[in-house]
Amino acid sequence: MRATVAPSYQEMIAALERYWADYGCVLMQPYHTELAAGTMNPATFLRSLGPGEWKTAYVEPVIRPTDGRYGENPFRFQHYFQYQVLLKPAPEDVLDLYFASLEAVGIDTQKHDVRLVEDDWEQPTLGAWGLGWEVWCDGMEVTQFTYFQQVGGLEVELVPAEITYGLERLAMFLQGKRTAFELEWAPGVTWGDVYRESERQWSVYNFEVAPVETLTRRFAEHEEECRNLVERELPLPAYDQVLKCSHTFNLLDARGAVSVTERAAYIGRVRTLARRVAQLYVEDLVAEPAL
Amino acid sequence: MPSLLFEIGCEELPASACLEAEAQLRTLWPPDLGAARVFAGPRRLALLVGDLPEREADEWVQGPPEHLRDKAAAGFAKKRGVKIDELEVRDGFLGVVVPGRALADALPERLNAILHGLTFSKSMRWDDSGLRFARPVRWLCAKLDEETVAGFGGSSFGHRQTHEEVPVPHARDYVDSLRAANVEPDQGERLAAIRAGLAELGLAEPNERVLAEVVYLAEWPTVLEGSFDERFLSLPRRVVETAMESHQRYFPLEGNRFAFVANGGEPETVVAGNERVLEGRLEDASFTFERDAAKGIERLAEEAARITFVAGAGSFRDKVARLGALVEALGGGEPSREAARLAKADQAAELVREFPDLEGHIGAEYARLAGFPEAVCAAIDEQYLPDSAGGPLPETEAGRLLAAADKIDNLTVAFSLGQRPTGSRDPYGLRRAAIGLCRLALEAKLEIDLGALVSRAHALLVEQAAELRDDPADAVDFVEERLEGMLDVPVEFVRAARAGGVSELGAVARLAETLAAAAEGDEFERAFVAYDRANRLAGKSDGAAGEFDPKLATDEAELALVESLASASPKISAAVEAREFGSAIAAAAELRAPVDRFFDEVLVMADDAQVRANRLRLLLDVRDAVGALGDLSQIPR
Numbered sequence: 001m002r003a004t005v006a007p008s009y010q011e012m013i014a015a016l017e018r019y020w021a022d023y024g025c026v027l028m029q030p031y032h033t034e035l036a037a038g039t040m041n042p043a044t045f046l047r048s049l050g051p052g053e054w055k056t057a058y059v060e061p062v063i064r065p066t067d068g069r070y071g072e073n074p075f076r077f078q079h080y081f082q083y084q085v086l087l088k089p090a091p092e093d094v095l096d097l098y099f100a101s102l103e104a105v106g107i108d109t110q111k112h113d114v115r116l117v118e119d120d121w122e123q124p125t126l127g128a129w130g131l132g133w134e135v136w137c138d139g140m141e142v143t144q145f146t147y148f149q150q151v152g153g154l155e156v157e158l159v160p161a162e163i164t165y166g167l168e169r170l171a172m173f174l175q176g177k178r179t180a181f182e183l184e185w186a187p188g189v190t191w192g193d194v195y196r197e198s199e200r201q202w203s204v205y206n207f208e209v210a211p212v213e214t215l216t217r218r219f220a221e222h223e224e225e226c227r228n229l230v231e232r233e234l235p236l237p238a239y240d241q242v243l244k245c246s247h248t249f250n251l252l253d254a255r256g257a258v259s260v261t262e263r264a265a266y267i268g269r270v271r272t273l274a275r276r277v278a279q280l281y282v283e284d285l286v287a288e289p290a291l
Numbered sequence: 292m293p294s295l296l297f298e299i300g301c302e303e304l305p306a307s308a309c310l311e312a313e314a315q316l317r318t319l320w321p322p323d324l325g326a327a328r329v330f331a332g333p334r335r336l337a338l339l340v341g342d343l344p345e346r347e348a349d350e351w352v353q354g355p356p357e358h359l360r361d362k363a364a365a366g367f368a369k370k371r372g373v374k375i376d377e378l379e380v381r382d383g384f385l386g387v388v389v390p391g392r393a394l395a396d397a398l399p400e401r402l403n404a405i406l407h408g409l410t411f412s413k414s415m416r417w418d419d420s421g422l423r424f425a426r427p428v429r430w431l432c433a434k435l436d437e438e439t440v441a442g443f444g445g446s447s448f449g450h451r452q453t454h455e456e457v458p459v460p461h462a463r464d465y466v467d468s469l470r471a472a473n474v475e476p477d478q479g480e481r482l483a484a485i486r487a488g489l490a491e492l493g494l495a496e497p498n499e500r501v502l503a504e505v506v507y508l509a510e511w512p513t514v515l516e517g518s519f520d521e522r523f524l525s526l527p528r529r530v531v532e533t534a535m536e537s538h539q540r541y542f543p544l545e546g547n548r549f550a551f552v553a554n555g556g557e558p559e560t561v562v563a564g565n566e567r568v569l570e571g572r573l574e575d576a577s578f579t580f581e582r583d584a585a586k587g588i589e590r591l592a593e594e595a596a597r598i599t600f601v602a603g604a605g606s607f608r609d610k611v612a613r614l615g616a617l618v619e620a621l622g623g624g625e626p627s628r629e630a631a632r633l634a635k636a637d638q639a640a641e642l643v644r645e646f647p648d649l650e651g652h653i654g655a656e657y658a659r660l661a662g663f664p665e666a667v668c669a670a671i672d673e674q675y676l677p678d679s680a681g682g683p684l685p686e687t688e689a690g691r692l693l694a695a696a697d698k699i700d701n702l703t704v705a706f707s708l709g710q711r712p713t714g715s716r717d718p719y720g721l722r723r724a725a726i727g728l729c730r731l732a733l734e735a736k737l738e739i740d741l742g743a744l745v746s747r748a749h750a751l752l753v754e755q756a757a758e759l760r761d762d763p764a765d766a767v768d769f770v771e772e773r774l775e776g777m778l779d780v781p782v783e784f785v786r787a788a789r790a791g792g793v794s795e796l797g798a799v800a801r802l803a804e805t806l807a808a809a810a811e812g813d814e815f816e817r818a819f820v821a822y823d824r825a826n827r828l829a830g831k832s833d834g835a836a837g838e839f840d841p842k843l844a845t846d847e848a849e850l851a852l853v854e855s856l857a858s859a860s861p862k863i864s865a866a867v868e869a870r871e872f873g874s875a876i877a878a879a880a881e882l883r884a885p886v887d888r889f890f891d892e893v894l895v896m897a898d899d900a901q902v903r904a905n906r907l908r909l910l911l912d913v914r915d916a917v918g919a920l921g922d923l924s925q926i927p928r
Contacts, residue, residue, distance in 0.1 A: 075575040090417060092429065095302060099451075109452050112564065113556035116333075117508060118305035120413065131415045131426065133303060138556065138564025139539055147417055147427070159417050173564065178571050259599065 006175045009185040012105050013059060013167065016083050019104040020057035023097065025085065028058035033240060034247040036064050037123070038084030038164055042239055045126065048088060048151045048160045049278055050285040057085045059167070063247065065206035065254035071199035074179030078202050079195065083165040090147060090161035098145065098163055102137070106174060112137050121146045125246055125270045127153035127278070130162070142170040152278020153271075206254040216257070219248045219266075226273045235281040242273045292325075293345065293394065293436050296462035297402050298337040298447055299409075300430035306507035308411050308425035312336045313478070319405045323348060324394075330476040332510055334451065337476060338405070339465055343435075347391030354378065354385040395435055399442045402433055434462040450474050450511055452555050473511040473555070482506045485552055488514025489542060492550050497542050505540055509554035517566045518548045523573040526580060527656045533646045534572045541569065576642065580653075583640045588657040592632070594639035603758040604704045607635040613751045617696035618689075620747050622738065627689035630670035633658055634693060651675045677727045684735050695731050695739055698724040703748035706766040707759040725770040729777055732796035739796040741767050774800055780807035783925045791921035792867040802921060805872035810926070817883035818876050819928065822917040824886055826924055828895060829910035836904040839912055843905040848885070848892035852909065855885040860916040867919045879917045886913060 007015060021027050031041045038060035039045060047054045060082050068078030087094060095116075099109055107114075116133035121144065123129070132146035144164040148156050168180040168191065177183050181192030226241035249266045252258050258266060304312070313331040320327040320338055324347075330337040352371060355363035357380050364385055368375045371387050378385045391397070407422065417427040433443035437460060447465070449457045449472025457472045459465050466476060475481050485506065489497050492514065505512070523531060524547055535541035535549055542550040549569065553561050583591065596608035604610075614631035621627075637643045637654030655672035659665075666689050673690030674697050676683060685691045705711060705719050712721045731737045742764075749763050771789050774796070775782040780803050788803035809815040829835060844850055859881045866875035895906045917923065 069578070073575065073578040075571060075578070090427075092418075110555075111557045111560050113553040113561040114452060115508065115554055116303035118303075118307075131413065138561050139551070139568040140564060147415055149415055159415075172567075172571075176563075176567065178567050178574070 007106055008187065009167070009171045009183050009191060012171055012174060013083065015105045016101065016165065017057070019101050020085055023055070025055045025057040025087075028056050030058065030060050031243075033243050034063040035060060035243060036246065036250060037062055038082040039123065039128070039162065040126065040243060040246070041084065042236065044084060044086045044162065045128075045151060046235070046239060046278070046281050047086065048148050048156055048162075049154060049282050051157050052088075052285070053158065054086065054088045054160075057083070060084050063250075065202075065210075065250050068199060068203035068206055068254075070203040071196045074181045074192075077168075077180065077195070077199055078206055079198065080180070081167040083167050083170075085163040085165075086160055087163075088160035089158035094161045094163075095145075098135075098143070101163075105170070107137065113139075116145070119144065125267050126151070126274045127271050132162075137173050140169055140173045142166055142173055152281075153275040154278055154282060206251060210251045210255050212252065212255050212257045215248050215252050215255075219245055219252070222248060223269060223273065226277070230276050230280055233280060233284070235277050235284055238273075238277045238280070242270060242277055245270050245273060292342040294462040295325075295340040295343050295394075295398070296337065296432065296434045296459060296465045297405070297440075297443075298335050298430075298432040298465070299406060299428055300335050300432065300448055301333075301424065301428050302426045303333045304331075304336075304425050304507070305413075306504045308413075309333070309336070309478070309507040311411055312409055312425075315409050316405070319408050321401075328477075331478055331507070332474075332476060332481070333507055334510060335447070335474075335476060336409075337465070339462070341463075343394055346393050347397050349391050350389045351381065352387050352389055353381075354387065357383050357385055360385060395438065395440070398433065398435060398440045402431075402440065402443065406431070432459060434459050434465070436463075437461045448472075450555060475511060478506055481509065481512050485512050485514060488512075488552075489550055492516050492544060492548075494542055494544055494550060498536060501536055501540050501542060505552045508540065509552050511554055512552045513555075513558070514550055515553050515558055515562050515565070516544070516548060516550050517562045517569065519566060519570050519573060521547050523547070523570070523577065526573065526577050527653070529649065529652050530576055530580060530642065530646075530656075531573065533648055534576050535569065537646055537648060539565075539569060539572070541565075576645070579641045579645060583637075583642055583653070584657060584660055588633055588636050588654070588661045588663075591639045591654075591657065592636035595635050595637070598638055600635075601704055601708070603708050604752060605755050605757055607638055609752075609755045609757070610700065611635055612755070613700050613748055614693065614696045616751055617699055617744060617748060618692045620744055621692045621695060623689065623692040623696075626664060626666035627670060627692040629663065629667045630674070630689050630693050631696065633663070633667070634671055634674055634697070677730060678723075680723070680726055684730060691731055691735050691737050695728060695737055698728050699739075699741070699744050700748050702728075702766040702770065703745050703763045704752065704757075706763040706769070707749060707752060707757070707761055709760040711761075711765065711769070721769070722773070725773045726777065728770055729773050729796060729800075733777070733800055736797060740794055741770055741796055742794045770796070771799060774803070778803055780804055783927060784810070787921035787923055787925040789921070790918070790925075792864065792919035793870065798870050801870065802867075802872050805876070806921060806923075806926070809873065809876055814876050814880040817881075818879035818917055818920065819923055819926070821879060821882035821886040822914055822920075822923045823928070824890060825910040825913040825917075829907045830914060830924075832907055834900075834904050835907035835911050836901075837908070839908045840905050843902055844909070845902075846893045848888045849906065849909070852882075852885040852889045852913070855882055856909070856913055856916060860912075863916055863919050872920065875920055879920060882913060882917065 017027060028043045035041060041060055043056050062080055062082050065078050067076050069076040102109055115136040117136055119132060119134040121130050121132060128151045130146040130148040134141045135143040135145060146162045148160050148162060171183045175183055181196060183191040185191050185194055222241045222244040226238050229238035309331040313329055316329045316338055325340045325342045328339040354367035364375050364378060368378055373387050378387055411425040414423040414425055416423055431443045432447045433440035434445060439445035447457045447459055454472035457468050459468050469476050532543045535543050544550055551565055596606060598607050600607050600610040611632060614634055615628055618627040618631050637650055640653055642653050643650050651674050652672055655668045658668045658671055666687060669687045670689035670693045673685035674693045676685045676694050685694045701719055701724050702721055705721055728739060732739045745763050745766050752759060775785045778785055778800055784807040785803040787806060788799050791802050793799055793802055844853055859878050862878035863875045866878060897903045
């Protein structure tokens with residue numbers, strides 16, 4: 001058994017923030033629209049492109065409508081949290097930095113079996129892929145680690161390392177809990193207290209209530225707006241429309257409104273938009289270097 | 292003699308990359324520089340050579356022929372940087388001996404060539420060095436005895452969590468230095484240690500696929516044992532095992548115990564952590580199982596019916612309709628028809644989406660829960676068998692029928708859509724399906740009249756308005772070609788038999804075997820000669836009559852052949868029909884003497900065109916009668 005008291009969920013997040021701020025990361029805040037992964041935040045997706053160096057870290061709520069289980073299955077949620085770190089270019093000692101971050105949240109890596117297990121990452125919707133690992137602590141997958149190779153269909157100029165901590169799993173590991181609902185969020189308050197009812201209500205919305213016709217129309221509207229914004233050479237607002245398309249598609253998928261063939265077509269439409277925005281963003285950087 | 296260590300230090304390599312590198316390192320190291328031991332593990336690839344020569348071998352660089360000395364010698368000598376009188380003559384050519392370099396001078400270049408010569412099916416870049424590798428390379432260590440090779444490091448690194456830099460004083464010390472730093476570099480030793488650890492826990496035959504992977508997941512493997520709450524034993528065993536193997540790379544033991552391979556840490560802590568993770572996975576799986584079970588197999592079947600099977604070939608509703616028709620055509624009764632109806636229900640199950648390996652098995656479980664007869668459930672369970680070249684076949688009658696129907700349908704669909712397998716691409720596993728069909732015919736003695744069944748499946752696809760492009764007839768050839776590699780007879784006999792009068796797969800195989808067994812015998816020789824002589828002359832000539840006209844036959848030898856053919860032909864075809872191929876050969880052998888006599892006494896190419904055409908037809912009729920035994924011209928004599 002651990003000698004020291006395990007950190008609460010919020011203490012663990014604070015420790016990660018401290019650690020990566022000390023390393024020199026820009027601490028960002030969660031993005032203002034629904035994302036299915038911290039990778040989709042423009043602070044990762046767009047900043048991975050171009051020649052500029054960039055170090056950032058932030059908490060990102062992840063919204064995946066199909067993964068909800070009405071709060072009944074304590075292993076499946078439509079809303080949970082990632083801690084996202086992007087180091088561009090990847091420093092040579094990036095793995096040592098990562099292992100030190102585990103020590104910083106209270107994991108004695110000598111006592112545990114910490115392993116890097118092959119996991120190649122691909123996000124076809126964003127035209128992005130990379131090679132890396134799942135990190136296991138005593139068999140629990142607590143982090144995804146990826147060296148990006150392509151983003152938005154473009155080869156990256158400087159290879160970034162992306163570290164995505166699954167905050168619930170990391171906390172389950174630290175606190176020795178079997179499910180996220182049991183996690184201590186703050187003294188006397190569990191993760192389940194905070195989010196269980198939310199899981200139930202959102203599952204009802206995602207699976208039963210979300211208006212299919214409206215969403216179908218909205219998808220087309222976001223797509224149209226994205227194209228207009230690309231025309232106007234405004235890649236940052238255009239990228240928000242890509243995110244909205246992606247989330248709208250995920251909702252339609254949860255409603256069972258997307259057939260297998262349509263599915264490929266929707267993904268293709270989002271990917272086309274993501275590529276155009278990525279290209280425009282890079283062209284802009286070349287014309288007028290930011291940062 | 293000097294020894295060499297060359298180590299490429301990496302961030303954790305995938306098991307598949309270790310295997311690729313291991314094979315390539317053996318060929319990248321030149322054998323004339325001594326035998327190399329090759330090490331491959333998650334954080335390092337290494338070569339250890341014990342008996343290096345002091346120098347590279349001298350190299351003979353051949354120049355122009357000696358007789359061109361006046362014209363070409365000066366240019367060649369200049370190019371090689373030597374004087375003309377230093378050129379030597381060997382085998383009529385001028386040339387120069389380039390002395391081998393001292394090894395210490397040659398190694399930097401050679402080792403870099405090895406580093407850059409390794410290729411991986413998936414590679415990446417991580418900095419601007421231009422090197423591509425399976426994962427980032429973080430250090431290079433090269434020692435020639437106690438000297439560090441110029442341009443390389445002289446240290447390795449130990450176990451990631453317990454040790455840091457490990458100096459390697461002498462190439463010979465490499466393995467011992469690493470073992471002292473909690474790294475076993477030799478994959479063979481790691482494998483042996485894991486096997487021994489598993490055997491101690493009572494597991495004599497571990498899952499080899501998992502084993503082959505975990506050897507490359509740990510540098511300092513320890514086999515540990517854990518257990519899970521007994522309430523999960525109420526889940527189907529296969530669900531429990533899949534949850535352990537597919538993601539966690541655990542080894543299921545008896546009851547509620549499991550083994551796993553750790554790479555470090557305190558055993559008690561590591562076991563407790565892994566037990567918690569597994570129980571979480573099992574609890575998640577049981578949630579999913581119960582949700583599926585609550586829906587029930589009939590509702591799952593309705594949901595699956597709406598799922599697309601293959602783009603262009605409709606939904607699982609269509610697929611299931613074809614399976615029903617095919618098991619019926621295969622002679623199946625009620626259990627196989629019911630199994631066909633429910634075969635694809637689990638495609639709508641959440642558990643199958645989670646663990647695709649469970650397809651079939653989990654459908655069978657849901658059918659059992661719904662109270663279907665065991666024959667139906669077992670058939671659903673066995674429909675994907677055999678799932679590997681030598682894997683077990685279905686044990687039940689209905690299972691065999693459903694397994695055959697599923698494979699025939701997959702083949703027909705893929706070939707009809709123009710998606711036949713190529714040398715490197717076989718996304719639907721059609722080769723495995725074809726071999727499976729052959730084994731069902733050969734080993735399980737299932738009657739598979741392939742041509743008719745493929746036509747049936749194709750006709751149904753057409754009725755279902757599938758978007759077909761190609762004729763699926765090639766699917767039949769594709770399956771029959773598998774027989775060539777599976778039967779213990781020369782391929783020519785299989786090729787011959789495929790053109791014979793039987794189309795059922797097992798019968799084609801038995802015909803090939805009968806032909807091969809009879810090939811050395813006298814009877815076969817006679818049948819063969821009758822076929823061969825008739826075929827050689829008539830098979831290549833134009834102008835045979837459409838039908839034999841007895842009135843035009845006048846010669847005695849000709850009439851004798853007509854008579855013999857009239858007697859032999861029905862005997863041959865009846866024997867082939869009855870699959871008594873030995874008798875068919877005996878009947879065909881009767882034709883040799885009359886054929887020989889016919890050729891001796893009758894001029895086939897008679898002046899009278901009608902007579903000539905009639906005689907050619909007679910010979911073709913002889914060939915075709917014997918041809919019920921196959922295309923004997925395939926058989927070399």
